[in-house]
Structure formats: C-alpha cells, structure tokens
Amino acid sequence: MAHTLLVAGTASHVGKSTVAAGLCRYLADRAVSVAPFKAQNMSNNARATPGGEVGVSQYVQARAAGVAPSTDHNPVLLKPRGDGESQLVLDGEAVGHFEARGYYDDHWDDALETARAAHDRLAQAHDVIVAEGAGSIAEINLHDRDLANVETARFADADVLLVADIERGGVFASLVGTLELVPEDIRDQVAGAVITKFRGDRSLLDPGIDEFEDRTGVPVVGVIPYDDPGLPEEDSVALPPVGERAVVGDGDGVADDESVTVAVPRLPRISNFTDLQPLAREPGVRVAYVPPGAALDDADAVVLPGSKNTVDDLRALTDTGFGDRLRAFDGPVVGLCGGYQMLGEAITNAAVEGTGDADRVEGLGLLPVTTEFSEAKTVEHVRRELNGVGPLSGAGGTVEGYEIHMGDSTLTDTVAHPFDGDGAATDSVLGTYLHDLFVNDTARDAFVRNTFESAGIALPEATERADSDPYERAAGLIRDHVDLGPFGLPDR
Template sequence: MGRTLLIAGTASHVGKSTVAAGLCRLLSDRGVDVAPFKAQNMSNNARAVADPDGNTGEIGVSQYVQAQAAGVSPTTDMNPVLLKPRGEGESQLVIQGTAVAHYEAREYYEDYWERALAAARESHERLADRYDVIVAEGAGSIAEPNLRERDLANVETARFADADVLLVADIERGGVFASLVGTVELLPEDLQDRLVGAVITKFRGDRSLLDPAIAEVEDRTGVPILGVIPHDDPGLPAEDSVSLPPAGRRAVHGTDDGAPDDRTVTIAVPRLPCVSNFTDLEPLARVPGVRVAYLPLDADLDAADAVVVPGTKNTVDDLLALREAGFDAAIDTFEGIVVGLCGGYQMLGERITNADVEGTGDETTVDGFGLLPVETHFERDKQVDPVTRDLAGVGPFSGASGPVTGYEIHMGRTTAIGEIDRPFPAARNDDPGGAATERVVGTYLHGIFENACVREAFVENVFAAADRERPEGDRDAHDPYDRAAALVAANVDLDPLGF
C-alpha cells in the first residue's frame, strides 16, 4: 500500500494546489510512482478523464493538473466526489465521474454523504494499491468544528488514508501565525498527532524577519515550520472562481510583458455568476500583448477588441442575468470578434428550449443573443468526453487547421437552424460541434485555446481586426509544473517528510 501525504490548509486559497502539484512533479522526477487525490472537491472547473472501467467521467481541474505534474494518466479515482455549484444553494453531485443529482448542502449530507465516503475510500484504496505515494489535497480549512464530523476532504481522508498531514498557511492575507496556532488547537487530537510540519506561502520580503515568530509558533504547537515559499505564481490553472474578481468588479490578467497600449488587445469576458471552466482563457492571458479582462455584467464593451462568453454551470440563469444587466444590447452593437465556449456557445444562439431542465426557474424557452443561427435543446443526459477533432479554420479561427484536442462537459444538444460555417466538418449532422460566421464562433470544446494553432490564429485575427501590431515573445517558455516544483524544492525542507 502506498503512503499518503495530505496537504491541508488553514483556509481556502492558501496555496495547497501549488504545493501538491510541486510535490507531484518533484517526486515524479525522482522516480517515485506518485498520484494526486482529493476526496471531495467543489469546483466548476472540471476535466473529462477515464474511470477505472475505461468509461469517461469528470474530475476537478486541480487533480487533472496534478496528474500531469506527476506524469500519470488522470482518472476519476483522483477526485471521487465533485460538487459543481449551479446557483440557488444547489450543486450537482458527481461521484466517481458520474453526475448523480442536484442537491442542496443539507440534502447532500443527509442522503448521499455515506455513499460519497464509501466512494472516496474505494478510490483511495485503488490508488494506494497502484502508487508508492499519494499526494492528497485537502479543501478549505482542516479545522472547522461545524464541519468536523463530515469533513471528507480533510478529516476523513487523514483517517481512512492513514495520512501524514502537512499544513499550508498563506501569509499574504495577514494573521498567518494566529491561523497556524488556531488551526492546530482546533484539530482533533488524532489529527494533531499526524502533523509532520507546516509551510508558509505567498511571502514578500526578508525571510529572516519571520524567525522570531516561527520559533514561537513551533514552541507553542510542536509543529515544525518546514519552509516559507515566496510569492510567485507558477501559472497553474486556477481551481475555482476565488481567483476571479467578485461580481461588480473588473480585473485584467496578462500583459505584464511591457507591451505598449498600441501593441496590445483586450479580450473582454463577462464575469458570469455561475462561471465554469474559465481556465479556458488562461492560455490567452499568457500571450504577449493580450489582456483578458473579466468585466461586471453591466460593463460596456467600448475598450474591448474581442469578447469571449465562457462556460457556465447554469446557462439559462446566467443568460437571464446577462440580459437583465443589459449585456444583450452591448453585444448586439459590438463589432469585434465574439467567441462562445460551451454555455457561452449556447447563449449566442437563437434560443434555448426545455430550458427549465438547466435553469433554476420554470421558463421552458429562453431567447439567446441571436449571433449564431443555432438553437439548443436541453436534456437531462450529460455529455462528458475527451475530444480530438479536425478543425477547419473558419471565422475567428481562420488560419488554423488540423487535429485539435479538448473535452466536452455539457447538457443540451445544439443544432443549426440556418446557414453556418462548421469549425468541425466531420461532426454529426444533428450536432455540428460548433458554428461560425465571419466574426462569431461557438464551440463546445473546452481547452481549445490550449491548442497552439488555434490560439495563434485567434490572437492574430484579433490583432488584425484591431489594426494593431503584435509584440514578439513567448510567455509560455517555462513549464508551470517545473516552476511549482522549483518553488517547493528551493524553499521547503522535505527531509522530515521522508522525501
């Protein structure tokens, strides 16, 4: 049986995923058979992967990323329980890759938690039989008294996996030492005994200034501080929307390459309430001269050179929210390039039928933005597939061609009701897989901008439409997994962990 190390946190968004990915790459580079694991995740950023029987399911993006870092094929066992928020306090429950139902939190704990626990145990056992080391990632804080009895990702994982626990705390938000001491104090005694150390993340400044506080915390808790990781973003895909600006605020990603304004373009992305798989945009934000601007729903598009409507866990409700905010009028008068990804593709069509299957309201037909002559009919069956297709560069993707890869995770089938260009000519006649006009394209293919040919063609077309010159340079030169590994290796003492 493989050994398990649980990377637990004092709070959400403290750097657990980066530490876990870095350890996966470090151990893999040393010849260790290592795999990631997260018993329960809550994220709308998901990937299509294989289950143990060879069928297709979905897992949170962080475990997909960590599997890539470990150099192993991702499977549904690496994230056996996934909760995908869809609004109104509901989440879609996915167990070992398969969507089960929609539940509010209380219903989940009353009706399905025991099944989720059994699935997590089973998946961990399969991984532990196959790999020497399991790097498990916790969720949020490991020391929440109100959640302790049913904390699947932290407390239960530590116990059923017989795991050592490495605690991660973020200094950037302040109060890091109080968080460490308080977390240790609130842990059940059996989990306190499992603590092998702690790591402080996101530090800026002179490391030696922390020495007195570190000594005091170690004395109070008996837990050694094994490292202080400087503030640095290795470029790993984000797990959830905590990394995005809150609704009503805007944020810009990319363009830290020093390119002047006359050699940059801005890609506007509406900050949907139920946004999902927004990691689709990260490859664009790494291109020199490209700004990816997440905008409030009521923002104007005057400064935008292109618009990408991203995926969503609730197409209908987010479409209605956009219309209420006036986005339909803004996109109707926008003259630049427009891309719709998955739910965004569905919104760009003429209408959505059987809409109450997807939305939380009772409307059965909802008008789309009418930029593409397609309509979507929602069904309860969910499509989850890794995809390789031959792309015919049309519309905003003109100039790109050949095989592209990605994945589809969606409900609903979209059909053409007028003349369209087909990005994927070999797709089924009743489901074209995408649609395009001269300046608008929609597709179900998540991860499409991870394909260099598509990314290059799209960016070139945006610059051309904006009549601007592209700057040179390659911001993708450094592998994010290697960068995460280097951060951990240079700043964390791994000897007490036995690595």
C-alpha cells in the same frame, strides 16, 4: 500500501493546489510512483477523463505526476449551480442536484465510501499519494463530515502538511489557531507546516518561526516565495466578485496602447474559466472580467465562458442589455460551451436545468443555432480537426480538449463549422463546445492574430518565456524551499 501525504490548509486559496502539484512532479522526477487525490472537491472548473469528470486541480496534479487522470483522483465532486444547490458527481458520474442539507443527510455515507474505495485503489497501485484538502482543516462546524480533510487524514492514516498564506498577514495566528481547532487525533498527524506567498527578506520571519515551533512542536519545513507557476485556478475565488471589473495578465510588458483587451462577462455561475488563462499569458493580451452590465467600448474581442447554469446566466446578460451591446460589437466573439449556447437563437426544454418552468428561453441571436436541453450529460475528451473560420481564420490542424455539457445544439441555417461538423461560425462570431480551445497553439495564435488585426494594432513580436513548464516551476518551489525530511517520503 502507499504513504499518503495530506496537503491541508488554514483557509481557501492558500496555495494547496500548487504545493500538491509541485510535490507530484518533484516525486515523479525522482522515479517515485505518485498519484494525486482529493476525496471531495467543490469546483465548477472540471476536466473530462475516460471515466467521467474530475476537478481541474486533480487533473493537473495527475499530469504533474505523470499518470493518466482518473476519477479515482477526485471521486466526489460538487459543482455549485446557485441558490445553495450543487450537482453531485460520484466516481465521475452526475447523480443529481442537492442542497447542502440533503447531501449531508442522504448522500454523505455514499460519498465517504466512494472516496475511501478510490483511495484504496490508488494505494494499491502507487508508492505515494499526495492528497489535497479543501478550504480549512479547522472548520469545527464540519469536523463530523469533513471528507477532504479530517476523514481523509483518518482513513488514509496520512501525514499532514499544513499550508498557510502570509500574503494578507496573520500567518502565525492562522497556523496556531488551526492546530488548536483540529481534532486531537489529526493534530498528532501534522508533521510540518509550510508558509506560502512570501515576499521580502526570509530572515525577518525567523523569530516568528522559532516561537511557533517552540509553542506547537510542529516544524516549519518551508517558506515558499510568492510565485505563480501558471497552473489553472481551481475555483472562482481567483476572479473578481460579480459586478466588479478586473484585468488578468500584464500583457508580458507590452504597452497599453500596443495591447488588446479580451472582455469576458463575469457570469454569476461561471465555470471552466481556466479556458481563458492561456490568453492572459500572451504578449500584448489583457483578459478583462467585466460585469454583465458593462460597456464593451474598450474591448477588442469578447469571449463568453462556460456556465454551470446557462439559462440563469443568459438571463443575467439579457436583463442588463448585454445582447444589444454584443450585437453592436464589431470585433471577434467566441462562445465556449455554455457561452456557445447563449450565442444561439434559443434554448428549448430549458426547465430541465431546474431554472423555472419555461420551455423556451431566447438567446443572444448571434449564431443560427438552437439548443435543446435534456437529462443526458456529455463528458468526454476529444481530438478534432480545426477548420480556420471566423475568429480562428488562418488556423488548421488537430486540436485537443474536452466537452462537459448538457444539451445538443442544432443549426437553423447554413453556417461554417469550425471543427469536424461541430460548432458554428460566421465571419466574426464562433461557438463551440470544446473546452481548452486556447490551450492549442494553432487556435490561440489565430484568435490573437485576428484580434490584433481587427483592432488595427501590430502584433507584438513573440518572446521566449523562461521556465515555461508550469509543472517544473511548481516542482522547483518544493525542491528549493521545502524540506520533506519529516515526512519520510521515498527519494530515489
């Protein structure tokens, strides 16, 4: 049976996903058979696998481990859709929409058994399982139903690596308080702690580390410096709150007047916003998440992202007059998945999404497309031939990505297809169901080039990025800053 290491946190967004991915690649580089695992994830950033959909972090961690992503890596996925309700996905398949109480009262036992069985299958096939916890392991109101942390530690007999973030201060209080509040049996399984996002002189931490270790008996096995390897973000905590504006990416040092801004409406139920991260790493490109009511005066291009609740997010845009502003906008516009559906003329059978009893909801009207919702859900990895049209003009070749959506879109007029009969494009507007579009160099380069051309700004010279492989950068953080000795992991 495999040795399971649970990467648990004192809170959300402390670096668990990065540490887990780094561990997966670090061990894989040493020819250790390793697989990721997260018993229960809550995220609207998902990826398609052959068996269904999983959270983006487990997809990324599987890639880091050198194994094919599988629903066993994330057997229970909750996808929030607003108003306290989430879609429940078991073993990659959506089984329904439930409020939290309904999930815990009626589906908890199924979720627990699903997670346990997935872990057992992985344990039979691998030497090490790197399990990622969720949020804080010390949520005392949830200890009787904490699938990703407490239950995983128990059914996997896992060693626990406790991760705490020093960026906002209070790291030792977080660590001590967490150890005080975890169940006693789980406390005995904590083999070490890691402090993340540290800036400055490491020696200044030593007195605090010594006192923490004396007080708790838990060794601090690593202090990881502040660094972003470039892995996709798991959830919207990394985004600005709805109603606020934030710019992601520094343009790789290119001056503001030599850069372009890609505006992305910060939808209340945004999903798969990781589609935008490759753009934010391009020289001279700044991705600005803007409120639905924001003006587009300083935007050079607009990308409408995916949504977990397309109808309600469409209404959030139309209620603020965003459609009028977008129709007056003269730069490139791209809609991805739900964003593509919004760019069309209408959505029919809209009540299927559970957002009221309206059969038809008017779209933004930039593409001659109507979308009909149904209960069926498309979840698949795809390869397509790219036809360089509209905002992607000049591009070509094979692209890869994935589709996760409800509804089918039909053209109401003759229009160009960007991919093998899929999607729709005019001279300046393009819509597609293909997630990860901008991961593909040919599509990303064309969109960036056309955005600079539309803005009348010279395209910056390409620059070489050192340590560009995010998996190896994450592995380097483990290799250089974490002592795994207390965990007894194989090191071949």
